[in-house]
């Protein structure tokens with residue numbers, strides 16, 4: 213049995229925005245670490261997109277050498293406190309842990325989080341300075357892909373500047389993932405570490421508007437584009453533009469980035485009704501649903517057109533949402549929103565059944581004729597996915613993009629334009645923090661080679 | 667006292683994260699509750715074009731507020747903004763003085779206006795819209811158009827920039843709803859007369875949504891291409907949130923990246939008006955609390 217992690221009780225936590233999962237104590241961590249078999253050929257490592265020496269750091273925790281443990285992790289991962297919290301471990305490292313075959317896998321993510329939190333409490337030691345190469349690299353976007361790429365390049369002695377369009381650094385970690393799952397203090401301190409590596413960050417710089425990639429190419433030896441998948445999708449249903457119908461991006465940005473949950477102390481408002489329907493069942497949907505509860509909604513429904521098995525959210529997030537009282541309307545799809553005085557009042561929806569698998573391998577949902585019903589709602593949050601943000605690609609003639617507007621790259625992040633690399637959600641479409649980091653890292657290696665040969 | 671300390675603490679954190687500071691170099695009161703700032707923003711001044719806007723935030727707990735670029739000076743590296751004090755942020759902004767800095771100043775956002783030699787153009791500015799339409803008037807004139815400007819406000823005290831507009835207009839008409847200055851009535855009255863009298867190739871209207879709606883209604887029978895600039899509620903201004911969505915020609919568009927200017931004959935103005943009321947209660951509460959504080 214894996215060591216459980218203490219959590220705030222559901223009844224309590226839906227009244228605050230504090231972190232839900234409280235993290236291991238030293239005893240818990242050592243106990244959990246002792247379960248690891250220290251495999252000679254650790255399969256878990258294959259599941260980690262950045263290839264952390266998992267048995268290595270876990271053994272160090274077991275020996276209570278916490279400082280060495282975090283150093284070991286940081287050899288491969290510059291943002292461990294983040295990954296330990298938000299990686300979908302059950303489909304990555306932990307899925308491949310040998311112990312998972314018979315029982316429960318080692319809680320790798322929790323241990324990673326423990327090591328990172330332990331270090332932060334004690335005071336992060338500044339990274340060692342490396343010799344300057346006099347090569348300059350511009351990174352566009354400060355989400356996990358941009359931050360990781362910047363950190364890797366700085367470690368190699370390059371001079372890196374990040375350009376971020378928002379007034380805050382961190383991408384989705386700052387504006388998307390809520391405080392109760394990813395405390396902003398932690399994101400800030402991970403970013404401080406990257407700054408200590410010598411990375412410069414310029415906020416309020418909308419690349420493609422304030423400054424063009426072409427200009428960056430003149431001032432820098434290479435450019436890495438990591439602008440994420442920030443374009444919210446809508447279903448184009450009647451009534452979707454009524455007041456009270458939000459994109460998850462807007463809703464979460466208001467709450468997380470602009471701190472609307474502390475309105476009127478903070479100036480940005482958000483409205484929440486008594487009955488909230490969240491359309492979609494990924495992490496974004498779970499975050500929106502759980503945020504709605506914390507803002508005071510009485511009933512919150514996840515409306516999802518497939519079944520529980522196909523839900524793309526991390527298992528833990530869906531579990532947490534259930535514990536907190538979010539209701540799941542599965543095999544259900546909205547077809548129309550009905551308003552009164554410009555505000556949404558009702559949602560008409562239809563039952564679905566699952567047909568043959570589609571291109572994503574998931575069974576295609578089909579509406580059941582005649583199964584329409586109407587329910588009262590006063591807020592709707594559309595969390596059906598995001599597309600790559602077209603702002604930068606559109607401003608770069610000659611840049612090859614894919615069907616959904618994603619920038620096309622080779623496996624090393626090289627784009628069709630010389631000296632321009634790309635990675636993270638802008639290249640892959642909406643994915644995960646750790647895959648964005650993995651791409652950031654790979655691209656950093658390719659950029660390093662490129663600027664040295666230049 | 668306690669409050670002051672708090673602000674300082676927050677400020678320190680913010681300094682750490684936000685390096686850009688934008689200094690106010692000139693301040694003028696243009697009309698009742700309407701103020702003008704010239705702000706140092708070299709990069710934006712270098713690139714901006716008429717029709718574009720900026721988003722600003724004035725303190726760590728502040729909102730992101732969009733304002734149109736009312737003028738720019740590429741040599742001095744400054745941007746001019748004109749705003750009406752209508753809510754907490756604009757009131758707070760109005761309290762700033764020359765030498766003060768604005769925490770965040772982001773732009774130029776949105777698409778530049780389409781400006782070429784059209785022939786005869788009517789430019790309409792209502793209220794603060796006068797400032798928003800000014801850079802277009804200037805550039806239209808430079809491109810050799812005949813420019814007729816109509817500026818309007820509820821009352822005389824709200825009017826400004828008549829002289830500035832005159833300089834680049836072949837003809838200027840001023841209206842006030844109450845007749846306290848210029849012609850009595852709304853801007854669509856002289857507009858209709860002009861449309862009756864001469865061939866107009868384009869109309870550009872910036873002002874309250876209701877004004878733009880009626881301008882569009884007025885020009886429709888004459889089949890004159892009419893452009894309006896949408897002041898929808900915004901958060902990021904870069905296409906990331908969808909707060910600014912509007913319907914143009916039956917399609918949902920994001921005003922910040924697809925606009926802010928659209929073909930006025932295709933805009934669903936009622937939706938814009940309704941969506942702009944989304945936070946009326948909160949805006950009121952915010953302003954009341956702020957008024958109580960000062």
Ligand SMILES: Cc1cc2nc3c(=O)[nH]c(=O)nc-3n(C[C@H](O)[C@H](O)[C@H](O)COP(=O)(O)OP(=O)(O)OC[C@H]3O[C@@H](n4cnc5c(N)ncnc54)[C@H](O)[C@@H]3O)c2cc1C
Nearest residue numbers: 353355356357377383384388419440495636637643644645
């Ligand atoms: C609500 C939510 C919850 C999620 N939960 C999880 C989770 O639990 N686990 C997980 O693994 N993944 C999760 N994800 C997905 C994950 O956050 C993303 O895959 C990841 O952040 C992608 O990283 P990125 O660096 O490519 O882009 P982003 O994090 O999107 O960062 C892109 C950055 O670029 C900036 N930018 C955009 N355009 C410009 C421009 N023109 N100029 C300058 N800067 C620009 C943006 O402002 C942003 O800061 C979640 C996503 C969301 C939205």
Ligand SMILES: Cc1cc2nc3c(=O)[nH]c(=O)nc-3n(C[C@H](O)[C@H](O)[C@H](O)COP(=O)(O)OP(=O)(O)OC[C@H]3O[C@@H](n4cnc5c(N)ncnc54)[C@H](O)[C@@H]3O)c2cc1C
Nearest residue numbers: 732733734748749750752753754755756794897898899949
């Ligand atoms: C692209 C764009 C350009 C703009 N340019 C200018 C400009 O050059 N000068 C200027 O004075 N204003 C401009 N606006 C409107 C300006 O952004 C709002 O007046 C401002 O956000 C009000 O903020 P507040 O906190 O002071 O008031 P709030 O508390 O937000 O609102 C107070 C009052 O203002 C109204 N209001 C709120 N938001 C808007 C809005 N987006 N448009 C119109 N009215 C609103 C509300 O109905 C309410 O009655 C522009 C808006 C956009 C989207």
Ligand code: SF4
Nearest residue numbers: 260295299304305321
């Ligand atoms: S970074 Fe993510 S995938 Fe890798 S070991 Fe940590 S939790 Fe697992």
Ligand code: SF4
Nearest residue numbers: 248249251256309310
């Ligand atoms: S597979 Fe599991 S048991 Fe083996 S080293 Fe990895 S974490 Fe430890």
Ligand code: FES
Nearest residue numbers: 903905907908922
């Ligand atoms: S303001 Fe967010 S998409 Fe336009």
